[in-house]
Structures are given as structure tokens and as C-alpha cells.
Amino acid sequence: MAQFEYDESGGTSLYFLVSFYALFLIPITYWLLPHSKKEINEGKLYTCQCEECNRKKKALVAVAPKKSVLSTFKWIVLLLAWCVFILLAYKASQLERDHQEYDPYEILGLDRDSSDSEIRKQYRILSRQHHPDKEGGDEVTFMRIAKAYEALTNEDSKVNWQKYGNPDGPTAATFGIALPAWIVDQSNSVWILAIYGLAFMVILPIAVGTWWYQSIRYSAVKVLIETTQIYFYFIHKTPTMNLNRALMILGASREFNQVHNKEVCGRPSDNEEVPMVMRAINEVGQNKENPFCQPYSVKARTLIHAHLKRYLLPPSTLEIDKDYIVRKCPMLIHEMVSTAGQIVIYKHIGRVKHEPKLESIENMMKLCALIVQACLEKKSPLYQLPHFNEKTVIHCINKKKIKTLTSFAKMSNSERRQMLTHMSDNEYNDVENVCLQLPFISVEYDIEVRDDEDTSTVTEGCYVTVVVRLERNNLEAHVEEGNVEVENQEANVEEMEERSGNLEAKVKPKVWEKQKKKVHKKKSGGGNAKKKQKVKKALLSKEKQNGIVSPVSSKEEEKENSECGSEGDDDDCDDKSKISGDEDTNITSDEVEDEDWNNYQKDTKRKEKVLESQSRESYLVHCPYFPDEKNEWWWVYIADRKSKTLITLPNMVYDLKPGKQKEVLLQFNARKKGVFNYHICVISDSYLDLNQYIPVKLVVKEHKEVKRESSDDEDDKEENDSDGSDYTTQDESDDD
DSSP: OOEEEEESSSHHHHHHHHHHHHHHHHHHHHHHSOOSOOOOOTTOSOOOOOHHHHHHHHHHHHHHHHHHHHHHHHHHHHHHHHHHHHHHHHHHHTSOOSOOOOOHHHHHTOOTTOOHHHHHHHHHHHHHHHOTTSTTOOHHHHHHHHHHHHHHHOHHHHHHHHHHSSTTOOOOOEEEEEEEGGGSOGGGHHHHHHHHHHIIIIIHHHHHHHHHHHHHHBOTTSOBHHHHHHHHHHHHHOSSOOHHHHHHHHHTOGGGOTTTOTTOOOOTTHHHHHHHHHHHHOOSOOOOSTTTTSHHHHHHHHHHHHHHTTOOOOTTTHHHHHHHHHHHHHHHHHHHHHHHHHHHHHHHTTSOSOOOOHHHHHHHHHHHHHHHHTOOTTSOGGGGSTTOOHHHHHHHHHHHOOOSHHHHHHSOHHHHHHHTTTSOHHHHHHHHHHHHHOEEEEEEEEEEOTTSSSTTOOBTTSEEEEEEEEEEEEHHHHHHHTOOOHHHHHHHHHHHHHHHTTTHHHHSOOTTSOOOOOOOOOOOOSHHHHHHHHHHHHHHHHHHHHSSOOHHHHHHHHHHHHHHHSSSOHHHHHHHHHHHHHHHHOOOHHHHTOHHHHHHHHHHHHHHHHHTTSOOOOOBOOOTTSSSOOBOOEEEEEEETTTTEESSOOEEEOOOOBTOEEEEEEEEEOOSOEEEEEEEEEEESSOSSOOEEEEEEEEEBOOOOOOOOOHHHHHHHHHHHHHHOSOOOHHHHHHO
């Protein structure tokens, strides 16, 4: 019969305590210890000594002691925890074993090869010595000696000892429970039950509930789910979005609301200070739409505008709030771009009616760089350089026609110094140091069809993989080698400004130029022509639902939309709207399970798994007005800039380092045959005027169908094969 005993001495419970303690201590230590030293490149840190950079350094240094104290406290606690563990392990190792093997020879002090006469002689000596009636005798020792003598001389006792390890025969098995006896003591039952109830009915549910509540509130990139829902709604509502609209949506993020984020603090002084800043800036604007009209959104929008204009705020109130909001903006804008890409996928599978335009997505990207550099949209990109004010920028434009960072880097050192004679040597050194570290991304690419035998030929209907290889280098070094064409860069800048509406005066036709008259389309003649147009429009809209919209279909649709907008046939326009409306409402579950949507879900899950483990260390950005250190990140995607359509979703690259190539895979479906002129776009989230647009010419050939024999010939061939064959296939044998 088994017997259970609690640990009265505390030895067994000490083993349990050491094991349980190590179960938590070792993983926590592994998590806290640094696994590898971060790579530090020479020239990674800017050596700018301008007033704004010095102010930023002082602010970061002021926060450093708090982090240092927390780090020191962490190491002290970890060291004490290991000291306690070593002490407990040492005490456990010094404990004697409770169970000892019964050995009568050891009790009598004899060797195992002793004879019977030697056993009797030793027994008489020990019995006289330890007899209870003798002086100095011990009853317990005498009983042990008598029992050992019996185990060696009595045949039955000797057999029991050799067989069961005990001269009395088999005994009940004893199991020790690694818990101290006071836990099951009746006098302590109330306290033990209270501790169990507190641990399993209060602490554990609260911990699990808190973890679950946080997990359902935040996405994988630590952005509130409600914020993503706001982005999704307003980006879908306004497909064509300018910078002000994007900034308004950004200001409505729930991260800036005190109700959803406890880190945000509201002050009574905001009721007086925020309206004063709004009147001084005069660019915030009013909007009665919810949540743009809420106080938190108005305040966030006002502070972002103040940051872009580099407006001085009260240092003890609004300046602190502005730094917190601006610090959050880059990650929130990344979520906006990701949400826009998700809407594009939804549009292609027919789950939404509208998709954001290419200019809208690029305006979001541009907003991120504007916030990092604290620069207005209409300002020159030269404002990113230290000690550059309005007077210096106007001087550069008027004297040397320098409008871009690329053209500024192309100048020789003597020309730059001659142009900036009003700067001191220290100020010019700051400009030179920053100019030396400006990034230039070298782009190489290969076009492959990985699912086909002929990987170099692109046919309609196949998935095209563009392998883009990126390498980060310094802008000035590439300019000296002649690898950068300033004219192309300036043309790209002008193109971006034209699309954002900054150069409307430049694109206006001259008064003396002859204006082209609008040519109105004639009405279609008969009912058959109308039916053909309806069928064609229905096919075009169906192609848009099946995957990435091809430039051919989008151009035809834009052409027909323009015809509907002119003095054309109103009935055709009404019929087209009916067709598109019916297709949007008749969405089946099979259409939702489109291949593009499945690929996007797989990519999203894969990105979420590796997002936290992915290295985000690269070169630091020169951004003196940004309240925290910022690394260079880049969006990479393919677009048709002529039709203003997005071909692939933007892919964020975090870890571009000098001398190391980064490979990015961009995939899309070639829906139509023809020759398409695309661009590989490499957009910076931190710098203005340093984006790359690499032209890509894609030739999509007609898909060659495999000629198959007629059904009659196939049947005859199968009959001949079956008559002349001596074996059966696996399917035939199964049928038999």
C-alpha cells in the first residue's frame, strides 16, 4: 500500500522551488541579455552642429539618464535574482538523502565476505557495548544491531533482505510530496484558499483579459484597429486625395485621443493656446465631419501644421504634445499606405467600389517625408540642408538655378563655397557633412516568369516577378561618377509638383498659343451599336474585378468615361452605370476567394510574423526638427505613371546598408498583351527630392495554347493502348 508524506524538513520542497524558479529565471535572462551588437558604421551619425541639431541632441541626452537608471535597476534586479537562485541551489545540494539503502554489514561494521563466526563475534561485542542496561547504552542502536544480526543469520530474514531490501519483507511504498506540510495544515486552510482564489480567480483572469484586450485593439505594427478603420473608410471615400486631406485623416487617428490612448494628456490651457496657434497658422481649416471636428483631431491637425511651418510653441505644453504626435506620425502614415494597398486589392476582387489613385498614395508617402523634415509642400527641398533659410534658397535659385538636392550635390566644392559666401566656415562644414551623407539608391532589376518553363518570356495571364536589387550609396559620390542625371531628376520633381497642383501656372497654355477645340463624339447610329458598347463595357468592368487592372483596360474605360461626360448618348451612360452597379451587387463567395486576394493574405501574414524580428537599422536621417532619431526607410513598387495606376503594392524596405544589396520581389499579373512602359518607384519616407523612378519596358506576348487532338482521335488512341497493353494504371486497378 502506498503512503504519501509531506515534506516536514523542507528538503524536497526546496528542490521543487529551485526547479520552478529556474523555469522563469532562465527565459527572462535570455530575453533581457543583448544577443548581438548592432552594426555601427562610420559616418552613420551626422556631425551637424547647427542650432536645431544641438537642441535635438540636448533633448535626447536629457531623456538618456532616465533610460540609464531603468537599465541599471534592471541589471541589479537580475543579478539579485541569480544570487538567490545560486543560494537555493547550494542549499538543495547540501541536503542529505532521505532514503538510504538498508545494509546489515554496514551496521555491524563488517565486510561482505565475513564468515558466520565473525558475524556472531561482532554482534556480541556490539550488543554488550550498546545494551540499554549498560552505562552509555542506546536502545535504538541496540535494536538496529539485533535486526542486522537477524538479517544475516536467520534464513527467512536473509531472503527478505536480499529480495526486498528489508529483513521484514515487503513494506508500503512511501512517496514524498514536494510541498511543505504547513500548506495542508488545517489551521492554515483559510489563508491557503485565499491565496489560491486571489491567484486563479483575480490575478490570472485580469492578466489574460488585459492581454486579450490589448491584442484585439492593436494591429501587428502597434496601431489601433479603430485607427485603421478610420483610414479605410476615408481613403475609400476619397479616391483622389491631396496632401491637406491626407493630413486631416492623419490627425483623426485614435492614438491622439485621450480616451483611446492614456499617454495623451489634455490640459485646460489647450482651450486658449490651440485657437491662438490656429489663428497664427491660418491653414488648419474647419471641417464639420466626424471625427475631424472633434477637439483631439483639431488639436493634432493644428500641431502638425505648426510643425510643418516650424512654428514656435509654448515649450511646457503644446511643444511636448507636438513632439509626441510627430513621433507617432511615420508609423501611422505607413499604416495609411498599407491600408490604401489593401483597398486596391479589395477593388480588384470586387469588394469595394473605389480604389485610391496613385497620386493619393504618393501624397501620403510625401506627407511622411514632409513631417520628418518639417517642410511645407510648396517649399524648396533645399530647406532640408542646415542653415538654409528663405534668403539662402532664393539666392541659390536666382544665381545658380539650383532647385534640387541633386543639382546642389553636383556642384563642385569651390562653386558651392562661392555661392554660400555669407556662411561661416563652421556653417558651411555642416552643409558639406550633410550633403556627403545624403542617400542615393542604385536600382537593378530582372524580369522573370517563375512559374513557367521559359522564364524570360512574358505572356498574357502569367504572373510576372520583378526582382529589384537596391543598394544604398552616397549621393555626391554617384554624382561625381556621372551616374545621376540631374535633368531627369528635375523632370521627376516637376512631374510630381504638377500632379500635386503646385505648378498650375507652368502648365497653363500661353495666351498666344492656339487652343485645341474639343471634339464632340457623334451619337451612335443604331441599337446594335449601343448593345456592342454595353457588352464591351461589361467585359472591361469584369476584367477589373479579376485582378490587377491592365493599362489597356483602364485607358479604354477612361476614354469611354470622357465620352459619357461629353455631349454623347445619355442612354449609354445610364446603361453603363446600371451594368457596373449590378456587378458590384452580385458578388459571390467564389469571387472573394480570388488568387490575388489569397496571395495578399499570405504575404500579409508572412510580413506580420517577421515584422518584429526584422532589422530596422540603417543610416540615420538628418532631421533636426523631428523629435526622435529616424532611420532611412523606402517604399518600393511598380506603377504606370502615364495612366496613374498602381501595378504592385508598395513594399517597405527597412534595412538598406552601404555595400550590401537588398533584394525585393514585386509580383503582378500580366492581363493583356502589348508593350507597357512602367516605372520602378523607390520613394523615401524621410527625404524630399531623392526618389528614384526607373523606367521598365514590359513586352507581353500572346499566350500560345497547346494544340490538343480531337476527342474521337483520343478515344481511338485510348482503345488501342488498352488493347495492346499488358498492364493497368493505378486508377484502373482501383476501379477493378
